């Protein structure tokens with residue numbers, strides 16, 4: 001990505017802050033206050049309300065949903081400091097970033113790095129405007145952790161590829177417009193036979209079957225490709241470069257999962273404060289259950305260290321200009337901590353924290369249960385914790401494989 | 404594994420054969436799909452009762468077999484393995500309250516029917532979402548019981564409630580003055596808040612001051628036995644899966660990182676089994692029950708908690724699907740973990756029992 005020029009002075013920052021505040025005053029529909037971005041996740045079909053459309057278009061027009069992306073492709077062309085100001089001011093106003101999803105989190109940054117000019121011109125602007133939803137066609141029934149074992153084959157047919165095979169666990173596949181996929185173009189070499197290509201989900205021969213999850217929703221699919229024609233211009237990078245590009249994208253995915261912002265927001269409310277609403281307290285307002293109190297404190301101390309680690313890593317990787325190997329450490333820690341937090345919420349709430357449905361539970365309580373169940377996936381996808389441990393041990397620490 | 408006598412071995416083998424053949428997890432799926440709040444199959448329960456399982460701890464003179472809690476635990480463990488939905492655990496616990504605290508007349512009236520499956524009983528103690536038997540407001544005056552019990556297990560199928568009031572345990576029949584509000588939890592089993600509004604109540608007057616604790620300890624050991632079966636099954640399924648699933652041209656079971664994980668779980672499971680069996684045996688021996696039951700449930704909570712998480716993690720993406728069974732064990736595990744003593748409650752009790 002282009003090098004960023006930091007704003008020269010405090011006055012510049014103040015002026016930019018005022019500009020963001022004005023923009024919010026002019027464009028953010030009050031009725032959306034406190035909402036989150038329905039398009040960002042992969043949770044379901046989205047019928048935008050007029051207000052939501054208006055807000056998405058306003059932010060998209062400025063490129064502020066992808067503030068640091070280059071202006072020529074619809075990004076904001078802003079510095080990280082300015083992006084932070086946008087974040088802060090949006091948060092203050094109770095406004096969400098309406099531009100999100102896999103296109104923003106992982107595909108966009110990867111295409112900016114590896115795509116050709118025509119591809120960037122075609123695909124990046126709709127992402128910055130939140131118009132196109134992308135899904136990730138990586139995993140297959142026999143290619144999970146061993147992703148390079150993928151068998152979906154793209155046969156060279158001159159001006160196009162003919163794609164056949166099956167992907168699985170495709171998050172949001174049933175709602176996506178397009179899929180960034182890694183497929184095999186050469187059967188003779190496990191890693192060098194992989195290519196990265198873009199597939200339209202509405203093409204003949206693409207079929208998706210939703211899979212129900214333990215949390216009761218069906219946010220992912222099996223995806224079948226049968227003689228799907230993919231034009232040659234949809235190949236990103238060179239043939240055989242797919243493994244390199246695909247792994248780069250996974251680094252972005254990891255960084256996002258370990259959260260940048262989303263986890264921090266999720267973890268926002270102090271568990272202690274929540275516990276005091278559910279559990280008896282003593283004379284000084286302390287939690288009466290000393291064991292639970294210890295557990296919460298233990299968790300919150302480690303959560304605090306995690307935030308510090310994430311911040312330090314971000315500062316250190318700034319110099320390196322992007323995502324780094326530490327993304328494995330952050331992914332492993334962040335996902336484990338968020339799972340622990342969900343478990344602690346159950347302990348705090350007792351059976352009230354295990355509601356499946358019905359009037360006796362608040363929306364927040366029910367959402368926490370589904371999030372607890374869904375959250376079990378975070379240590380599996382984006383490279384499982386075990387795979388992160390392998391990466392750390394082998395690549396970062398240089399520990400040799402005994403086998 | 405505890406040393407079993409011949410009767411116990413027969414009972415366990417019978418339970419194993421029946422659950423595997425007649426009540427695999429697909430039967431639980433049917434119960435779930437039916438959406439009935441009572442959430443068990445009446446025909447299956449009738450069969451279980453016919454096989455004598457509802458009367459395992461009930462004296463022979465009242466229609467049971469009086470085999471005791473270790474025997475009951477063997478059956479419950481097998482039921483846990485296949486997540487068989489039935490009121491057997493709660494019925495057994497409620498029956499034990501009558502055995503311990505009932506008058507001759509109460510015993511004669513209820514125990515034969517509970518043993519034969521003709522009637523079903525359950526236990527209603529907690530008044531909030533976390534187990535806390537010290538906090539009971541339910542009271543009785545002139546034989547009329549009033550109060551609200553939270554998340555009562557198997558309330559929908561029950562004909563009879565053993566209810567904890569401030570001054571002891573009471574029998575209350577479902578009927579006038581008893582109202583249920585369904586509380587649907589992750590395990591998709593029967594739970595309800597039960598409001599008693601001047602319901603006719605008969606005291607279990609013979610159990611002494613510790614009756615409530617004694618009955619709760621029985622609930623703890625039997626719940627722990629169910630969890631033991633569940634943990635064993637998750638372990639077995641996970642081990643099988645790791646031995647089959649190939650990634651990187653080798654079975655996952657060949658990765659040392661995973662071998663050590665399974666070895667840890669195996670050791671945990673051994674601890675859990677010892678603790679649970681000792682809890683059941685302590686009830687039968689009538690000695691050191693409180694301590695043994697506390698250890699049994701605490702270890703069950705600890706090991707089941709980890710086992711359910713590891714079961715999903717080690718299955719990878721497939722473990723996250725509703726199509727696979729492992730998620731059901733997780734969703735039942737947490738409900739049981741929070742019932743009759745959370746880990747922190749049990750640790751507190753253990754410390755107190757141990758005098759520190």
Ligand SMILES: Cc1cc2nc3c(=O)[nH]c(=O)nc-3n(C[C@H](O)[C@H](O)[C@H](O)COP(=O)(O)OP(=O)(O)OC[C@H]3O[C@@H](n4cnc5c(N)ncnc54)[C@H](O)[C@@H]3O)c2cc1C
Nearest residue numbers: 136138139144145169170171377381384386716717719720
């Ligand atoms: C909710 C959810 C959403 C997903 N969304 C997408 C998506 O949008 N697109 C997509 O392409 N994929 C997606 N995935 C798939 C995800 O990336 C895979 O599940 C993941 O890569 C693990 O592969 P697997 O499920 O085949 O598990 P397996 O690879 O079979 O692993 C099973 C277990 O073995 C462990 N293991 C495997 N290899 C080793 C080793 N060498 N050493 C030690 N332990 C090992 C794993 O860590 C895991 O615990 C999603 C998965 C989930 C659960």
